[in-house]
Structure formats: structure tokens, C-alpha cells
Amino acid sequence: MFGKDFQRKYALTEQGIRNTKKGAFWTVIVNLIVMGGAGILYLVMSGFMGTLTDKTPLPSVVPVIGGVFLFAVLSFLTHLQQYRATYGLVYNEVKATRLSLAERLRRLPLGYFGKRDLADLTETIMGDVNRMEHVWSHVLGYLYGAYISTAIIAACLILYDWRLTIACLWGVPVAFGLLFGSRKIAARSAEQTKKAAVRVSDGIQEALENVREIRATNQEERYLQGLNRKIDAHEKTTIQGELGTGIFVNAASVIMRLGVATTILTGANLILSDKIDFMLLFLFLLVITRIYAPFDQSLALIAEMLVSQVSADRMMEIYDTPVAEGTETFAPKGHDIVFNHVGFAYDEKEVLHDVSFTAREGEVTALVGPSGSGKSTCARLAARLWDITKGSILVGGVDISTVDPEVLLRDYSMVFQDVVLFDDTVMENIRLGKRGATDEEVRAAAKAANCEEFVKRLPQGYDTPIGENGAKLSGGERQRISIARALLKDAPIVLLDEATASLDVENETKVQGALSRLLAGKTVLVIAHRMRTVEAADKIVVLADGQVAEEGTPTQLMERKGLFHHMVELQRQSAAWQLG
Numbered sequence: 001m002f003g004k005d006f007q008r009k010y011a012l013t014e015q016g017i018r019n020t021k022k023g024a025f026w027t028v029i030v031n032l033i034v035m036g037g038a039g040i041l042y043l044v045m046s047g048f049m050g051t052l053t054d055k056t057p058l059p060s061v062v063p064v065i066g067g068v069f070l071f072a073v074l075s076f077l078t079h080l081q082q083y084r085a086t087y088g089l090v091y092n093e094v095k096a097t098r099l100s101l102a103e104r105l106r107r108l109p110l111g112y113f114g115k116r117d118l119a120d121l122t123e124t125i126m127g128d129v130n131r132m133e134h135v136w137s138h139v140l141g142y143l144y145g146a147y148i149s150t151a152i153i154a155a156c157l158i159l160y161d162w163r164l165t166i167a168c169l170w171g172v173p174v175a176f177g178l179l180f181g182s183r184k185i186a187a188r189s190a191e192q193t194k195k196a197a198v199r200v201s202d203g204i205q206e207a208l209e210n211v212r213e214i215r216a217t218n219q220e221e222r223y224l225q226g227l228n229r230k231i232d233a234h235e236k237t238t239i240q241g242e243l244g245t246g247i248f249v250n251a252a253s254v255i256m257r258l259g260v261a262t263t264i265l266t267g268a269n270l271i272l273s274d275k276i277d278f279m280l281l282f283l284f285l286l287v288i289t290r291i292y293a294p295f296d297q298s299l300a301l302i303a304e305m306l307v308s309q310v311s312a313d314r315m316m317e318i319y320d321t322p323v324a325e326g327t328e329t330f331a332p333k334g335h336d337i338v339f340n341h342v343g344f345a346y347d348e349k350e351v352l353h354d355v356s357f358t359a360r361e362g363e364v365t366a367l368v369g370p371s372g373s374g375k376s377t378c379a380r381l382a383a384r385l386w387d388i389t390k391g392s393i394l395v396g397g398v399d400i401s402t403v404d405p406e407v408l409l410r411d412y413s414m415v416f417q418d419v420v421l422f423d424d425t426v427m428e429n430i431r432l433g434k435r436g437a438t439d440e441e442v443r444a445a446a447k448a449a450n451c452e453e454f455v456k457r458l459p460q461g462y463d464t465p466i467g468e469n470g471a472k473l474s475g476g477e478r479q480r481i482s483i484a485r486a487l488l489k490d491a492p493i494v495l496l497d498e499a500t501a502s503l504d505v506e507n508e509t510k511v512q513g514a515l516s517r518l519l520a521g522k523t524v525l526v527i528a529h530r531m532r533t534v535e536a537a538d539k540i541v542v543l544a545d546g547q548v549a550e551e552g553t554p555t556q557l558m559e560r561k562g563l564f565h566h567m568v569e570l571q572r573q574s575a576a577w578q579l580g
């Protein structure tokens with residue numbers, strides 16, 4: 001019952017499975033003890049009935065009170081155990097699951113994050129785990145415990161009278177059959193509700209991120225209307241979903257209770273035809289008031305269990321995605337990067353075809369080409385942010401697909417345009433480049449990256465918090481922080497998305513100086529946008545439509561008068577063009 005399939009179905013950890021078993025065990029004990037209470041009542045009633053009909057003496061009071069007392073104590077203790085095993089242990093399970101999901105995400109190839117956006121993943125770690133928590137704590141132990149205890153009680157009742165047992169319990173399988181039959185409908189509406197919820201959070205996130213653009217273009221009204229529509233749609237799908245499952249859950253509850261009527265009818269018939277005596281019917285009536293109770297508890301939440309499949313599936317999808325694996329050692333001979341007939345597709349469509357080139361250590365290799373030609377893709381692949389589909393990429397002779405990405409990335413510095421900064425101080429943001437770097441080292445790197453000048457102006461210098469994703473810094477300042485990080489790391493390979501492209505002239509010179517310090521002696525792969533960088537490069541790889549169109553030194557390529565020459569000419573013309 002509690003095997004691997006069960007574990008997958010409810011996305012439980014090993015500990016979670018053990019806890020569920022414990023919860024189910026104590027639920028069985030609790031249910032049986034409660035039935036024991038009905039047993040005591042039956043015995044007392046039998047005693048009284050005997051006195052009334054056969055004039056036997058009244059049962060003595062002491063054992064009755066003793067029995068009731070024992071029942072109360074046992075009942076209290078077992079309920080306590082049940083509570084601990086179901087609610088109490090689940091909080092650890094929630095924590096363990098969130099941590100293991102986050103750990104798993106950390107090791108997934110970056111490509112995965114293109115498929116599921118941040119709002120979606122956050123919803124899984126927070127929302128889906130929350131929903132599962134309800135199932136783990138309120139449903140699983142109770143429900144499975146109730147199955148087992150009901151089976152035991154049914155087996156005992158059959159010993160008394162099989163006809164009454166059926167009359168009493170037929171509703172249970174029918175009710176659950178109905179509920180499980182409705183599972184598809186419930187799951188579908190849960191999926192729709194989830195999608196609507198993700199659309200709402202996406203909408204809010206988007207609005208917050210673009211608040212400046214929205215204001216500047218007077219689009220608030222339109223944006224809010226769009227958001228309103230999304231919220232309305234979410235509300236509608238939620239109500240529809242709850243209504244749908246509500247109908248089934250209530251129908252199941254009613255059907256189960258029909259058992260009381262059928263038991264009375266059957267019992268009355270059997271008494272009339274002298275097949276049983278009244279006390280047996282009385283026993284069944286006592287039992288029946290208790291037998292549905294454990295189901296009631298889980299029935300209220302069973303809708304959640306039925307739709308929890310969607311949440312569990314979304315969690316299992318993260319566990320099932322293969323992580324980018326590889327060896328823990330990386331000992332390349334030098335740091336030349338070699339692309340060997342590389343083919344790559346983000347989804348189905350191949351964006352790089354048969355790309356081969358070499359970026360040598362100590363040289364600057366510039367990737368040039370029209371927008372969308374595959375420059376950024378090449379840079380990402382060089383650091384194994386994605387795995388390629390054809391060919392191979394070697395660094396110092398080692399195939400990078402065999403190296404654990406975390407180990408591999410120790411040898412890379414990346415300075416990309418979209419610098420990611422954390423809501424922490426300037427000091428800590430730079431220190432990210434090298435774990436355990438001293439304050440002195442951080443300051444030296446900051447100085448070399450020309451950060452000093454703006455850091456001095458900050459109210460608390462290096463200890464100034466810079467806001468979420470560096471909201472309090474200008475574009476140039478953010479880039480200089482990212483260069484300082486790279487300088488601190490001092491990795492042998494530098495990937496550079498021409499970080500200075502969007503800067504004004506003053507900032508540009510400052511960043512330029514920092515960059516040349518960073519690049520000296522390294523293997524540098526730069527996504528070049530402007531001619532100045534390109535002309536200074538040792539080697540140029542021109543990409544067009546995901547293929548290498550030309551390759552060589554700037555002079556060689558100019559002489560060839562091919563695509564590169566054409567691009568240079570175009571840029572010269574646009575540079576000569578002036579306002580007015």
C-alpha cells in the first residue's frame with residue numbers, strides 16, 4: 001500500500017513515507033478504540049436489557065466505571081499520538097521538501113528555466129508544497145488509516161451478521177468510487193485554476209517590473225484592465241472548480257449516510273422475520289454512528305487530495321528532470337575553447353548548425369553577426385549553461401559535457417549585460433566573485449574596476465545596501481560591480497557580452513580601463529557590438545543564421561570584403577550620420 005508508487009503519487013520524501021505509515025497506524029488504533037467505546041456501551045445496554053426482560057441482577061457499577069475510565073485514558077493517549085504522527089511531523093516534511101526542491105533546481109541545467117518561468121517555479125515551491133502539506137497532514141494518514149480500520153471492523157461485524165454488515169457499509173465503496181471517478185474533472189479544473197493563478201502573478205510581476213515604462217507611456221489604465229480580467233478569470237475558475245468538487249464530495253457524504261437507513265430497514269426486516277434480536281441491531285446502530293466519522297474528517301479535504309495530483313506532478317517533474325552531471329575534477333591543459341561541429345536547439349528548432357572555431361588562451365576572440373545570429377547562444381554554450389545536441393566543446397582538451405557545471409564554472413568569469421545583483425551591500429555583491437575573499441581583496445578589485453569613485457559617494461560606502469537587483473545604482477555602476485566581481489574571481493576564461501554597449505562616453509572609458517585589466521592573458525570570448533572592440537580583437541568569428549560565415553583577424557576579413565566588411569561599412573555610415 002505504501003510503496004514507491006504511493007511515494008511518487010504524493011511527492012513524499014523517505015521520511016514522509018515513514019511518517020504517513022505512522023499516522024495511518026495511530027489512526028487505525030484510534031478508530032478501533034473508539035469502536036471499543038461503542039462496545040462498552042453495548043455491553044452495558046445488554047446488561048440493562050437482561051435486567052428488564054429476564055430479571056437478571058443489574059450489572060455491578062465498578063467494572064463499568066473502570067471500563068469507561070480506561071477507555072477515556074486510552075482514547076486520550078492514542079489521539080495524542082495520532083496528532084503527533086499526522087500534524088506534528090508534517091512540518092518537517094514541508095521544510096525538507098522545499099529544501100530538496102530548491103537543491104534540485106540549483107543543479108538543473110539552465111535550459112529548464114526557459115521552460116518554466118520564475119512565477120511558476122515559486123508557485124511550486126510555495127503553493128504546491130502548501131497544498132501537499134494539507135494532504136500530508138489532514139488526509140493521507142486519516143484516510144488510509146480509516147480504510148484499514150474499517151476493513152478490520154467490517155471483518156468483525158460479518159461474524160455477527162453479514163446482511164447487516166452489507167447494509168451498513170455498502171455506501172463507503174460507492175461513495176469513494178464516485179469521488180475517484182470524478183478525479184479527472186477535479187484535476188482538470190485544478191490545472192485551470194493553477195494556470196489562472198500563474199497568469200495573475202505573472203501579470204503583477206510584469207506590471208511591477210515595468211512600472212516605469214507603463215507610467216511613461218500612460219498605459220496604467222490599460223494595464224490595470226488587463227490585470228483585472230486575469231483576476232476575474234482566476235476567481236471564476238476557482239469558484240467553478242470548488243463547486244464541481246463540492247457537488248461530488250457532498251453527494252459522496254450523503255450516499256455514505258444512506259447506510260443508516262438501509263441498516264434500519266434491513267435490521268427491522270430481520271427482526272420481524274425473527275432472524276436476529278433487537279440487541280444486534282442496536283449494536284450495528286452504535287457502530288454505524290462511529291464508522292463514518294473517520295471518513296468525514298478526510299472527506300472534507302479529499303477534494304484537495306484529488307486535485308493534489310496536479311501539485312504532486314509538478315513537483316515530481318522537477319525531481320524527474322535530469323540534472324547536468326559530470327566529474328568533480330577538471331584539469332584542462334591550458335584554456336583554449338574549441339567548438340567542434342556544434343549543433344544546438346533551445347526547443348525543436350536548431351539555432352546553431354555545425355559551428356566550429358577556436359578561441360585561444362591569451363587572445364580576444366570576438367563573436368560578430370546580425371542580431372539573432374547565435375552569438376549569445378555560443379557564449380552560453382561555452383560555459384555549459386545548456387548542453388549541446390551535436391558535436392562537442394572542448395576546454396583545454398577536455399569535453400565540457402563531462403564536467404560538473406559547478407566545477408567547470410570555477411574557471412569562468414561572465415560579464416553579461418543583464419548583471420544580476422543581490423539585495424545586499426556593495427561589499428557582499430562584489431565578494432560573490434570569490435567566496436571567502438577578504439575585505440582588502442574586495443576593495444582592491446573594486447578599485448581596479450573603477451568602483452571606488454561611486455562607492456565613496458554612497459552614504460555608507462561599501463556597506464551601503466544597494467536594493468533589490470541594484471535598483472539604487474545606475475547601469476554603468478552595476479556593470480562596474482560585475483566587472484569587479486570578475487576581477488576578484490580572476491578566472492582563466494572570460495565571457496563578455498560587450499558590457500559597455502549601453503554606456504555614455506565617460507562611463508565607457510572608465511569601464512574600458514577596468515576591462516582591459518580583467519582580460520589580460522585570459523581566454524576571452526566577447527560578444528562584440530561595436531567596431532572599436534572588434535578592431536582590437538585578435539580574432540573574429542562572424543556568425544550568420546547560426547553558422548560561421550567568416551573567420552580570421554580583422555585585417556584579413558576586411559581584405560576579403562565579405563559580410564564583415566559589409567557590417568563595418570554599415571556602422572561607419574551610421575556613425576557619420578548626424579542629427580540635422
Ligand code: ADP
Binds near residue numbers: 347374378
Ligand atoms: P544573438 O546573440 O546573435 O543576437 P542569440 O544567440 O541570442 O543571437 O539567438 C540565436 C537564436 O536563438 C535566435 O533565433 C533566438 O530567437 C533564439 N533564442 C535565443 N535564446 C533563446 C531561448 N532562451 N529560448 C529559445 N530560443 C532562443
